[in-house]
């Protein structure tokens with residue numbers, strides 16, 4: 331019988347250990363119930379150990395290559411660039427397996443779960459991309475997956491719910507609060523308390539208690555590292571003048587920025603106008619970490635409302651809060667109408683239907699090129715965090731003028 335080469339491999343030299351206390355200026359930390367402290371500490375130890383282990387790195391790199399399809403392309407947006415008078419380069423996370431950057435983080439955490447001897451993954455999901463990625467990684471590595479999803483998101487992202495079920499995951503509807511990502515995250519954290527010895531909580535963005543914001547950024551750094559090397563080959567200046575990414579929890583942006591923080595590039599994070607924790611929020615604590623949070627005058631956590639389900643989160647990763655305070659990254663917002671227009675513009679100029687989330691970054695480029703904030707002749711790297719297949723029903727509803735397409 332022919333043998334299939336082993337999926338995972340052995341040995342090499344050690345990468346530098348990652349020392350962090352999980353604080354980003356005034357933000358981050360680990361604000362969890364007593365019962366979850368040991369579980370978080372165990373994830374921290376396991377991740378620190380794994381990240382310094384060349385075998386773990388090699389196994390992850392291999393899965394990213396042979397399963398997820400990395401490296402993803404860097405595509406010059408030829409016709410859009412000509413129309414705008416600026417050079418636009420697209421980092422194509424929409425081409426990663428399962429259709430978004432989420433798979434980068436999930437393959438890392440699924441490998442970690444195996445290393446910790448956990449047989450099950452718990453996850454929260456909003457638009458369903460993280461749930462689909464988690465169900466995928468679980469199938470690949472022979473783990474079980476339970477995905478918590480708000481009832482409202484289950485209705486508007488039916489395609490992704492069914493994808494998860496086909497992949498063998500259990501989808502648990504969350505009926506509390508706004509029945510979206512915030513509530514699904516609370517429920518997943520609650521569930522973890524009762525099964526932390528057999529399940530790993532596979533969190534989907536750079537948020538939550540330490541070590542998640544750091545760990546997820548490290549798993550997503552592959553976006554920025556690849557893009558940096560690709561820009562060096564593509565651009566005479568090697569580094570683009572501007573680097574733009576959309577910000578929900580902030581993982582695709584954190585991964586992208588990680589590759590460019592040490593350069594002179596101007597970094598821009600684009601929030602949804604209806605879910606802009608940095609632009610409209612105040613410091614507060616949510617889901618185990620301190621950061622900017624949308625809240626009312628009594629400190630009640632507010633609700634986010636965006637056409638993009640993946641950006642419907644009232645908080646933002648703590649590192650972004652710090653990067654906003656220090657001014658290293660400029661954060662701004664775009665509205666639903668600009669986002670819908672951006673999806674269509676990119677589709678018709680470049681033949682790419684991007685996710686509504688990603689279209690926030692594109693929308694900012696369109697606006698900034700028109701206003702002169704992006705001078706003629708400059709170069710802009712835009713991370714396309716995902717593909718738009720999941721959003722086709724929303725686009726159709728918007729075309730047909732349905733009142734609430736959110």
Ligand SMILES: *Cc1c(COP(=O)(O)O)cnc(C)c1O
Nearest residue numbers: 459578579580581582687715716
């Ligand atoms: C989940 C998701 C986002 C938002 O999450 P971040 O952690 O901010 O990256 C953005 N785009 C797509 C396609 C997503 O699936």
